Amino acid sequence: EADIYQTPRYLVIGTGKKITLECSQTMGHDKMYWYQQDPGMELHLIHYSYGVNSTEKGDLSSESTVSRIRTEHFPLTLESARPSHTSQYLCASSQGAGTGELFFGEGSRLTVL
């Protein structure tokens, strides 16, 4: 049973607001990821982390930022939300180098008005 949690599940906010999407995992995984998912489109990797104090940008350019101060926590922040940021954001984690299996949270659906 995967134990990775995202909050909030749904968020509707106005343009210009600062938001943080939380992601926590209790599996002790060293690698964590943020994907952006739009309807009918593939999931795009926007951030990933090898471990504490490690963050990298993914394949899709994003105005969001991430931090990894603790192994279990990988929050994503938007300093000033815009309607173009409206999307679903999925957090995932994985362990080790072999299996390639990612464990996903249930997602945070963000709507910016």
Place this chain on the structure above:
Amino acid sequence: AQSVTQLGSHVSVSEGALVLLRCNYSSSVPPYLFWYVQYPNQGLQLLLKYTTGATLVKGINGFEAEFKKSETSFHLTKPSAHMSDAAEYFCAVSLNTGFQKLVFGTGTRLLVSP
């Protein structure tokens, strides 16, 4: 660069019918291949994966997929669809390296009618 193509954004079957969801990949080196399923308002869950060894891979819920290198394909099948199989299915590929940087396809929505 690696990529994944899923043919058909929607596939409709009747309950009890064969399910076939198509996935083709492009990769310059032998890849790892995955199928994930996403139920409404949930995250993605791993169905099955191919890394090395046997090319016919069995997963959860009666699904299986066959890695065909000559066709660069990894199609997902299930002999008999169930209503509970209705979901979005994503094929994904990663290189055989230590970091699971998956590249996903656009997904196929499976619709199952009674």
